[in-house]
Amino acid sequence: MSAERVHATTHEVNVAAPAGVVYGLISDAVQWPLFFPPNVHVERLEFDGASERLRMWATANGQVKSWTSRRVLDPARRRIEFRQELPASPVQSMGGTWIVEPLDANRSKLTLLHDFTVAGDAADDVAWVERATDTNSRAELDNLSRLAERWSQLDDLVLSFEDSVRVNGPAELVYDFLYRVADWPQLVPHVSRLELTEDQPGVQVMAMDTVTADGSTHTTESVRVCFPHAGRIVYKQTATPLLMAAHTGEWSVVPDETGVTVTSQHSVVLRPENIESVLGPDADVQTARRYVREALGRNSGATLALAKKHAESAVRVL
Structure with missing residues (x-):
């Protein structure tokens, strides 16, 4: 039985906006297609106030991919953990965490962690997922930063x-x-x-x-x-x-x-x-x-x- 290697990535950005504003933007996943360039559509399938199940469509390396994710929201700690239930090929597993940390009253740090495996750990497939994760994460953080910094105008x-x-x-x-x-x-x-x-x-x-x-x-x-x-x-x-x-x-x-x-x-x-x-x-x-x-x-x-x-x-x- 093969054991696929777990690959991990970290992306972060400092945002000139309060931590609560930043958390509010990442917590409302249904609005992500409006706020995040790669996201095409998000359907909320379940929500109990603390966790939610989402069907998501997004572009990745020029292709449209779809998957189902489970998210656990922790507004007190300003953290959101996510795990894909039905990943899109070539991903075998994908999960991670959004972390918002206040730097002061009007500045915050946003960190996005990913971990993933690819079936068979094929080098080309791993490189494809790494490229898509890096491109999309950078686009998401850059656009979210611009939006959050205009929070009073939103x-x-x-x-x-x-x-x-x-x-x-x-x-x-x-x-x-x-x-x-x-x-x-x-x-x-x-x-x-x-x-x-x-x-x-x-x-x-x-x-x-x-x-x-x-x-x-x-x-x-x-x-x-x-x-x-x-x-x-x-x-x-x-x-x-x-x-x-x-x-x-x-x-x-x-x-x-x-x-x-x-x-x-x-x-x-x-x-x-x-x-x-x-x-x-x-x-x-x-x-x-x-x-x-x-x-x-x-x-x-x-x-x-x-x-x-x-x-x-x-x-x-x-």
């Missing part, structure tokens, strides 16, 4: 909103329209180009050119995770326009006894350093909030209207 920099439409048609046709995103350049006027790969069923990686109201074109890249039985498609933009540091969203299709409610939800973190260059010298955070709300709402509203038309105009043979 309420203004983060915005979430949704738009809904009622559809008198089959939920399956609505979902099909939203799922078949590769066809959007022919169906959705503001989408001029879209490249799609779906190497794993229901996990779509796409690059899209969107025409804005002023006629300019924005190129974005996204990962979408599709849940057909639940009528949901969640996504994370991995390359965003200049005004947005992060953008996540969800399409949901909910049938009831009188029809279908289709909702487009967006969550955004603004990039304040780019506001003036994009919107002009008189623009501020509130200007950017209004601009992003209107721009994203306009595009998603148009897509909702097209999904509604697609479902309601379908020919039915009785």
Whole structure:
């Protein structure tokens, strides 16, 4: 019987923010796709106040990986221990600890520990996991540090909103329209180009050119995770326009006894350093909030209207 070697890594950063702020950001894993660049989507499966079970999707070395983790939260000590229950290949086991230590009232130290094994301890696989762990950990700590240091502004920099439409048609046709995103350049006027790969069923990686109201074109890249039985498609933009540091969203299709409610939800973190260059010298955070709300709402509203038309105009043979 082989005994795989346990590999360990340590990453740390000093943050110009109170320890409680830093702990609050790492404890809310459902929000990680908005705060951490590698994370695409997190579903909380169980939570009893002290421990939680999570299903997570994230990018690793350019690939989308998914796993299930158990986390134990200790807010008094500002520690979170985690252990993957169902790791993604080539990982055989993975766990670790988040540790937040106050340096003074307004500064803290954040340490992220990992330990992992790889089946057979193959050198190439170990190197792949080490590279992914290092790249993702650095990206997570760097972005969390920037967010935490703006903690007094976070309420203004983060915005979430949704738009809904009622559809008198089959939920399956609505979902099909939203799922078949590769066809959007022919169906959705503001989408001029879209490249799609779906190497794993229901996990779509796409690059899209969107025409804005002023006629300019924005190129974005996204990962979408599709849940057909639940009528949901969640996504994370991995390359965003200049005004947005992060953008996540969800399409949901909910049938009831009188029809279908289709909702487009967006969550955004603004990039304040780019506001003036994009919107002009008189623009501020509130200007950017209004601009992003209107721009994203306009595009998603148009897509909702097209999904509604697609479902309601379908020919039915009785």
